[in-house]
Amino acid sequence: MANEKRKKLTPVQQEYHLFEKERETKRPIVRNCVCAFLVGGIICTIGQAISYFYMYFFDFTEQTAGNPTVATMVFLSMILTGLGFYDRIAQFAGAGSAVPVTGFGNAVISAAIEHRTEGFVLGVGSNMFKLAGSVILFGTFSAFVIALVKTIATQWGGL
Amino acid sequence: MLKGHRTWVFANKPVIIATAAVGGPFEANGRLAEDFDLLHEDLWLGEESYEKAHRVLIEEAAFQAMEKAGLEKEKVQFLIAGDLINQMTPTNFAARTLGMPYLGVFGACSTSMEGLALSAFITNYGGADYILTGASSHNAAVEKQFRYPTEYGGQKPPTAQWTVTGAGVAIVSPKGDGPRVTAATIGRVVDMGLADPFNMGGAMAPAAVDTIEAHLRDRQIDASYYDLIVTGDLGRIGRQVSLDLLRQHGIDIDEERYQDCGLLIYRDGQPVLSGASGAACSAVVVYGHLIKRMRRGELKRILAVATGALLSPLSFQQNETIPCIAHAVAIEYGGEA
Numbered sequence: 424m425a426n427e428k429r430k431k432l433t434p435v436q437q438e439y440h441l442f443e444k445e446r447e448t449k450r451p452i453v454r455n456c457v458c459a460f461l462v463g464g465i466i467c468t469i470g471q472a473i474s475y476f477y478m479y480f481f482d483f484t485e486q487t488a489g490n491p492t493v494a495t496m497v498f499l500s501m502i503l504t505g506l507g508f509y510d511r512i513a514q515f516a517g518a519g520s521a522v523p524v525t526g527f528g529n530a531v532i533s534a535a536i537e538h539r540t541e542g543f544v545l546g547v548g549s550n551m552f553k554l555a556g557s558v559i560l561f562g563t564f565s566a567f568v569i570a571l572v573k574t575i576a577t578q579w580g581g582l
Numbered sequence: 583m584l585k586g587h588r589t590w591v592f593a594n595k596p597v598i599i600a601t602a603a604v605g606g607p608f609e610a611n612g613r614l615a616e617d618f619d620l621l622h623e624d625l626w627l628g629e630e631s632y633e634k635a636h637r638v639l640i641e642e643a644a645f646q647a648m649e650k651a652g653l654e655k656e657k658v659q660f661l662i663a664g665d666l667i668n669q670m671t672p673t674n675f676a677a678r679t680l681g682m683p684y685l686g687v688f689g690a691c692s693t694s695m696e697g698l699a700l701s702a703f704i705t706n707y708g709g710a711d712y713i714l715t716g717a718s719s720h721n722a723a724v725e726k727q728f729r730y731p732t733e734y735g736g737q738k739p740p741t742a743q744w745t746v747t748g749a750g751v752a753i754v755s756p757k758g759d760g761p762r763v764t765a766a767t768i769g770r771v772v773d774m775g776l777a778d779p780f781n782m783g784g785a786m787a788p789a790a791v792d793t794i795e796a797h798l799r800d801r802q803i804d805a806s807y808y809d810l811i812v813t814g815d816l817g818r819i820g821r822q823v824s825l826d827l828l829r830q831h832g833i834d835i836d837e838e839r840y841q842d843c844g845l846l847i848y849r850d851g852q853p854v855l856s857g858a859s860g861a862a863c864s865a866v867v868v869y870g871h872l873i874k875r876m877r878r879g880e881l882k883r884i885l886a887v888a889t890g891a892l893l894s895p896l897s898f899q900q901n902e903t904i905p906c907i908a909h910a911v912a913i914e915y916g917g918e919a
Contacts, residue, residue, distance in 0.1 A: 432775040433775075435774075436773075436774050436775035437775075439774040439775070439788060440774075440775065440776070442823070442826075442827075443774075443776065443784045443787070443819075443823055446784075446819060446822050446823045446826065447741055447781065447784060447819055448740040448741055448818070448819060448856065449740070450739050450740060451740070455737070504733050504735075505733075507733060509733060509735045510732070510733050510734060510735045510736075512735065513734075513735025513736060513737055514735075514737055514738065514853070516735075516737070517737035518737075520735050521735060521736070521737070526735060529733070529734065529735045530734060530735075532733070533730070533731040533732070533733035533734040533735070534731045534734070536731065536733055537726055537731035537732060537733070537734075538731075540630060540631035540632070540633075554730065554731070554734065
């Protein structure tokens with residue numbers, strides 16, 4: 424827990440925190456990083472292969488191959504989520520399967536499957552983006568801020 | 583009769599005449615599969631939603647227990663039960679099916695022993711001939727409410743626990759044959775300031791220690807009085823923390839005689855991280871496994887300490903810490919009891 428939060432606690436609670444922390448199983452950070460690197464790398468390699476596939480066999484350029492590649496990756500992620508594999512891969516891979524676009528697809532699809540029992544409108548419709556919604560909001564917002572910074576820097580900063 | 587500060591000692595020693603435990607697919611692969619009366623290979627139980635499947639678990643456990651006791655449902659005066667889902671709808675709906683006068687109780691994962699303590703109290707003073715009490719949880723329904731969608735790929739830390747799918751019930755009566763409830767200690771809410779919902783064992787350990795200490799003090803007995811002191815769902819970390827805390831407080835407990843339901847139920851290879859949790863955890867292990875061992879004469883006196891984390895998804899999002907509670911019930915069979 425963050426330090427500033429700990430300061431609000433009573434001395435007895437603080438003492439217990441340290442007592443408990445000593446006995447807690449630590450997250451295997453090195454192992455997690457290695458797994459995330461490997462699995463994330465594999466997913467990106469597959470993505471790159473699909474991207475080449477679209478460029479060589481269809482009429483896509485390096486710029487335009489992005490869209491069908493993302494769609495294919497999300498589709499694969501949907502299949503794996505629906506069959507119940509993606510969460511197992513994720514427990515092993517951590518950030519490796521969460522950060523690529525397949526993780527985004529998984530967040531949307533898993534929520535949609537989960538809330539199917541509450542119907543299409545109140546269930547699937549309103550819950551589909553409950554995990555991915557904040558990714559979309561803050562992703563768009565940070566893109567806007569970066570664009571703003573870039574515009575100011577190039578227009579008036581003389582860069 | 584009240585003894586000490588918060589312990590009831592039951593002079594008439596109400597009897598647990600029958601128990602039943604129902605489990606899901608994960609439990610069927612577990613270490614205690616033999617002790618379940620019914621096991622399902624599908625989390626859906628043939629229902630349309632996990633919540634409905636949850637209700638069926640409770641109904642099945644109740645009917646199993648009544649069948650074993652040879653009772654019609656009209657003979658049972660009260661149903662005292664609970665679960666973890668919002669407004670306890672699975673238990674409420676099961677109570678609709680059962681048609682018994684019903685008291686819903688919520689103590690998170692401590693519900694099983696809260697219900698047993700109340701049932702024993704009522705039957706001890708002639709308030710009922712038969713009371714059906716129990717607790718249940720359903721892994722997917724609970725995950726859906728408290729955490730993420732079941733298929734969401736979020737990596738869980740090693741301190742996380744696995745919610746048990748199942749229901750455990752007992753029928754308590756003033757007379758009959760079976761293990762007897764001799765005492766119960768009601769817990770108080772203990773909050774040591776932990777706020778990580780993926781480390782419930784660590785948060786609940788002080789509550790368990792508080793209740794065990796109070797129980798031993800109120801009854802003026804030593805921990806060695808019991809063949810087994812079993813906590814509800816502390817898991818690997820919570821068990822170690824509570825054991826060290828008890829020792830720090832000068833209570834010497836034999837490690838072999840201090841077990842946790844969350845560690846007994848699953849096999850080593852199952853991917854449950856720190857152990858099992860959920861309202862059904864203590865219910866199925868005590869009512870399924872331990873009561874059977876008592877009937878076989880392997881255990882004479884046990885103290886079941888069910889632990890509960892009284893958080894909600896909302897309280898966690900609002901940065902509240904996790905208040906915890908533990909209720910202890912002493913069950914004895916054979917000997918002078």
